[in-house]
Amino acid sequence: MFKTLALAATAAAALAAPALADPYKVGIAAEPYAPFYSPASDGTWSGWEIDFAEALCAEIEADCVITPVAWDGIIPALNTGKIDMIIASMSITEERAKQIAFSDKYYDTPTGVIALKESKVEPTPEGVKGAYLGVSVGTIHETYARAHFAETAADIRSYPTVDEELQDLAAGRIDAVIGDMLAMMPFLDTEAGAACCEYRGAVAGDPAILGQGVGVGLRKEDGELLERVNAGIAAIRENGTYETISEPYFEGLDIYGS
Template identity: 40%
Template sequence: MLGLAGLLALATGTTTAGGPLRVGVEGAYPPFSWKEADGTLKGFDIDMAMEVCKRLNRECVLVEQEWDGMIPALLAKKFDTIIASMSITEERKKKIDFTIKYYNTPAKLVAKKNAGFDGTASGLKGKRLGVQRATTHQCSAEKLYPGAELVLYGTQEEVWQDLSAGRLDAQLSDSLQAYEGFLALDAGKDFDFLGDAIDDIECQGVGAGFAVRKEDSTLRDALSQTILDIRADGSYKAMNDQYFAVDIYGN
């Protein structure tokens, strides 16, 4: 008869040893995920993925996927998990499952300095508001700013390009990505946050988690435990501090 250790090994063997762990990543969302000129993937999400694979004794296979195809690709078994700053929302949980959060930062609007309008629904009425397609930010924009002219993009980088070029009046995205990926750069020197952080848990969720298929509960639990372990031994802080001046884990 197998002892407890043997039973645990059988229960977790598929997640902690054996074949590669295929991880869906975007590669177009700095500083969380981006691609260098030589094709190398970099960023906080990438570092998290590699650390998770190491702790599960699995080879890490990073699979690039455009954002709006992430969930369909997971369901089609193109990869085993998504580590791509995907917010944990009730709407998404109808189709897929999530680990515990691995960070939580608020969404904010960005516009030109002294834009001449505020970040309210009335202030954005008739304004061109850019967001990345199929994100929590699209959900919030449609809900909170119904009078704005919503312009959807495939990547966040495209949003920044059009905002810089004057083709947008404002944009809505994760505040940390907005600061590190745009406002802190030369391209963003004439822009600033507009208004307060977005208070919309229905759309924004409760933080970003690793996504898995609903039937993969053993993998989900193993990944959640790994996040806890990374937090507990200081590895999370070391990765966090490589990219950010603040603790992005949140409350």
């Protein structure tokens, strides 16, 4: 009888204990965001952020699996346990920090403007007067554009992906796009991008909207995992892994930022 009671108690304790994420589900946006993450025809994902996630998980000795989630539902997916981390170019902002915890930053690049060559668009409120601007929906860049450019721009159009807004830019349906320069600059190296468009510079800073760099998103209660992730980021920065995975994507660029 004692053995039966002991087994029952053990089973009850197991059911009451919080489930451990094994492997950890690393959430990325289901929408492609090259060069950070893009899907192949076989459903696998590749890109700088995929390599970063793999290096980080190896450093903290965790099994991880890439889990695509729609961008506009990625924070709810984290908080409801559908994923365990967000590694999806999510900027650390005050508004998001009310909902989730953030690691130390792991990269930081400017928000800038790419415009049609024949336009007079510049990255200022006066410089976008009368212009049609493209932004990615649900991003800090959309928030910035609506906060700083809505009064002077002719229209601000939201797109599901960066690729779609750049396609409309190349077709002349909008005058400029606002976004992360690392995600947009490769477009200028394409035949279509080089023919139509040019970089007009970075927008003025607004830390409240643009944040303090990009961090790993975690649930607020996962303090131990947060400590491990921060230690892992510091370790791969120090041991050279960060530079090794970055060089093929961003040759000569310091994407970590000052």
